[in-house]
Amino acid sequence: MPQFAANLTMMFNEVPFPERFAAAARAGFSAVEFLFPYDYPPQQVAGWLRENGLAVVLFNLPPGDWAVGERGLASLPGREAEFRAGVERGLAYALELGVPRVHMMAGLPPAGADPQQLHAIYLDNLRHAAGVFAEHGIDVLIEPINGRDMPGYFLQSQAQAHALREASGAPNVKVQMDFYHAQIVEGDLASTFKKYAGAIGHVQIASVPERHEPDDGEVNYPYLFRLLDELGYTGWVGCEYRPRGRTEDGLGWLAAARS
Numbered sequence: 001m002p003q004f005a006a007n008l009t010m011m012f013n014e015v016p017f018p019e020r021f022a023a024a025a026r027a028g029f030s031a032v033e034f035l036f037p038y039d040y041p042p043q044q045v046a047g048w049l050r051e052n053g054l055a056v057v058l059f060n061l062p063p064g065d066w067a068v069g070e071r072g073l074a075s076l077p078g079r080e081a082e083f084r085a086g087v088e089r090g091l092a093y094a095l096e097l098g099v100p101r102v103h104m105m106a107g108l109p110p111a112g113a114d115p116q117q118l119h120a121i122y123l124d125n126l127r128h129a130a131g132v133f134a135e136h137g138i139d140v141l142i143e144p145i146n147g148r149d150m151p152g153y154f155l156q157s158q159a160q161a162h163a164l165r166e167a168s169g170a171p172n173v174k175v176q177m178d179f180y181h182a183q184i185v186e187g188d189l190a191s192t193f194k195k196y197a198g199a200i201g202h203v204q205i206a207s208v209p210e211r212h213e214p215d216d217g218e219v220n221y222p223y224l225f226r227l228l229d230e231l232g233y234t235g236w237v238g239c240e241y242r243p244r245g246r247t248e249d250g251l252g253w254l255a256a257a258r259s
Contacts, residue, residue: 072105174201
């Protein structure tokens, strides 16, 4: 059975973020992930983890100005210095929280930007981040995100992500495969996972098309969970979905997966 981590940005929204750690622990999770920890001092977040016996397995590097619609800086021309400052800030949190991997968001490039320039900027930033985190044994993940939910996002397919991973030349660069995004963009989830399994550092799940619990919609998650076991996947599966109602009331799928 895969290891499941609760995504505290999307789950347990019935309570404020600091209280979601305890809620996840009560629901039977031993690990969590979240988009960003930066609204709180790292020592405070570390305390919530310790108090509830939780590990954090993933969070994102600073994305720029999220409130105005920025979704990462890694591919944006002229933002290199800000990106590198974000790497340092993310590293400080990663070391305090003991996270083994961080996600580097690619961003929404300006309309009309030169694709070759964007590719070069992204690759340079990826190599920089990988080098910084490699010194501390931390992986840098890159994740394709579907263009329906995030129009114009630089990184949209597993093939593109793995090509960039290979071009980086950094062994601590892995690809994050969110089955929700991958199904919308390209489908063929089982074959795609089999093809790239050795270089996938994290998996995330949600129903398609609604992004709710993984017990409805067009993706056969029980089959995929068995496949992960058969292929020897030892990473985490992040539950990055929007509960249909109260989070605890929708965890029947988790009990079934663990049975």
